[in-house]
Amino acid sequence: MALPAIAPYELPAELPPSRVPWRVDPARAAVLVHDLQHYFLGAFPAAGPPLEPVLAHTARILAAARAAGLPVFYSHQRGGQTPKQRGLQLDFWGPGLPADEHAQAMPAAVTPEPGDRLVLKWKYSAFVRTDLAEQLAELGRDQLVIVGVYAHIGVQMTAADAWQRDLQAFVVADAVADFSAEQHREALRWTAGKCAVVLDTARLLAQVGAAEPAPEGVS
Template sequence: MALPAISPYPMPGEADLPRNKVSWTPDPKRAVLLIHDMQNYFLNAFTPGQSPVTELLANIQRLKQHCAALGIPVVYSAQPGGQTPEQRGLQLDLWGPGINGGPHQKQIVDALAPGENDILLTKWRYSAFIKTGLLELLRERGRDQLIITGIYAHIGCLQTASHAFMHDVQAFLVADALGDFSLENHQMALNYAARLCAVTTTTQRVIDELRPATAQGEQPLSRQQVREDVAELLLQGPSEIGDDENLLERGLDSIRIMSLVERWRRTGAEISFVELAERPTLTDWYALLSSSARGVTATSQGQSHRPS
């Protein structure tokens, strides 16, 4: 009933992501980063210094630093040691007594030690929402997005994403910031989440999307950024999409268009769903975004020169 020894396997990356059914975008004002069960007890099952654990630690570190810099709350879940049979519940039948009563196994790994401003939740079941106060914490802070990292992908991380969905919290399962028993289990978690309860994504994509809103009067989105944002949602290479190709016929549905509207509005663009849907080409969209930026600039300049 002990944890299995985990053989090295390649960490999934951008090319391994399943197609997401929804197109949510993480927002610095709405998100919380969850570092799930990164304790010595669970990490000891991996082969040190090899994939996936090397990428797992490095990518969670990157996300934590980025979220902290943006003021995004960082929450840790950690199971207690020395649980009684009553506390352990049915997990005792499947996994045995779990973490012992000593200080080492229950510790968060040194590479990810919580900072003084981080939040630590004691976790009792697979899902980080059960008996922890996580949902109440999100609601108190006005947050409705959860970026999920840690271990194990197909057990606690997936269950947490599923519970998030059932509480109307948008979950983001960061594929290359998760660890699992095997690549098969890891990929199964991603496939399930993408179909039924979450967005699967990567560390770099989350960092890119969690960019602060652009100040008024700054330069508009570049043509290349517009192309890359569209290509990302279509799961295609940027070079595969023609400038004047009808993006609706290419498979860009209304949910994905709304995701783009939300994303581009955060950069200061004044655009609407109707405008994008009526002129669904990269050429037209870049023209819309450029004119929107010029309009914002002109308005800002007019206000700044208005006599008091």
């Protein structure tokens, strides 16, 4: 099965209620940019929602995080994986990324900068078969802010995996995207109810001390 063609949809306007009172602490938090590679983003319309505002929000989050001293991690998948490397993902999603530089790269607005850390990812969760947990521990970070795609697959799985490792996860509702508005909303409901705090970009920026007006056209 290949990735679906994703129809345009508006980002959710309402956030599910939080079950826990966690707040993002700049001294404890790190940011994970989850799988924002051209291959995965190619399923979305190039202009308009959801992708255009998600990338704009992600860029604002990254600028604020770097300014506040939050470590920034990027999960990414390797192109041209062998069937053994691909594992059961081959059965569900086919061969995955081609061995193509553009497909594996990320949009310029959200590309890694010097000092950011790359995590080579193999499964839905960014913790499986990686050293993400160990790197967070070495940095003294026990909170993880997650942005990227896809909300109901890797983002949700990574948030749940963080919870199981006693790491507080925060999913940024308007900086993640999904196959549809329904799946996007359901991913937010599930994570808020089971393992994470769901917040939006404005709330996140306020909590890291970087509140600022949104650029024109971005809410």
